[in-house]
Amino acid sequence: MKAIVYTKYGTPDVLELKEVDKPIPKDNEVLIKVYAVSINDWDLGLLQGDLINRLMNGLLKPKIKILGSDIAGRIEAIGKNVKKFQLGDEVYGDLSGRWGGFAEYSCARENELALKPVAMSFEEAAAIPQAGMLAIQGLHDKGQIHSGQKLLINGAGGGVGTFAVQIAKLYGAEVTGVDNSGKLDMMRSMGFDHVINYKQEDFTKNGHCYDLILDVKTNRSISDYARALCSNGIYVTVGGSMVRLLQALILGPWISMISKKNIRIVGLKQNKDLAFMNELFEAGKIKPVIDGPYKLDEVPKAFRHFGEGAHKGKVVITV
């Protein structure tokens, strides 16, 4: 089969289209003919090989050589212990931890997958798993979003933000999105009530307060975020600068004790809410924002586009 392979850490130039062996599913796995896959921030980290990703995937060179976690495709073979799926089922899910998505075939355990609604394209399905779960778990599980709140999303024009605004609108939230100037028109058109260009305005210093902040960049100090929260407000980070995340982890409980403001961190529960996303999609309440789709041999170009931060919504590859 064809796959995008890397054998050393680096820029997207180290990604090569190669012929490799088709994977064989174990007894508890299915083999999926992959039709679409999307790029996540985690893929970029694993490609570039920062320290944390090297600890996970090999200090000197990558152990897992095919990246890509969010896949959608059709089941082509089934291990003998698989109960939930049948041959021909159209499925999607987040395979991070095993990766292998930038390829014509991939294996997955049944708990990593959900059935894809018929009306959902493979590209739409591949856009959903990681960003969609972070948006739901950030707003619902950690943020306890409720009706009529003022929400700010920092890093709003990428994967998580474009799902989060659609979910927040179901609660009648007034949503402010922060991103660069190139994404603000797209963000307005998809329902953000207010947009802020982070290169021109610091939302933590503009005098406004928010009931809930969902942050995908975590690039400011925790006291800045606390200042931007209204009384009883909740700040939820899904990721970003490691130093800032550590700060949130250590100082968050203190801030909660002295100020009635909450600082929370999302630990992704992979694929937990895919059934809920299916319901929202089928009810016409969620529509993934797709950048692309690119072809499999264009994955290096797609990574460059993603790495430059030029993408809007999710960068998707059709296989």
Ligand SMILES: NC(=O)c1ccc[n+]([C@@H]2O[C@H](COP(=O)([O-])OP(=O)(O)OC[C@H]3O[C@@H](n4cnc5c(N)ncnc54)[C@H](OP(=O)(O)O)[C@@H]3O)[C@@H](O)[C@H]2O)c1
């Ligand atoms: N918690 C967990 O368990 C877990 C698991 C997996 C992933 N994650 C995290 O989830 C996040 C992925 O989010 P995503 O898919 O939405 O990423 P994304 O698609 O890259 O979107 C991030 C957006 O933030 C914008 N941005 C960059 N710098 C900014 C700044 N200073 N202020 C405001 N916006 C800025 C980017 O635009 P420009 O760059 O063009 O300016 C981009 O539009 C990452 O932080 C990742 O580490 C967490």
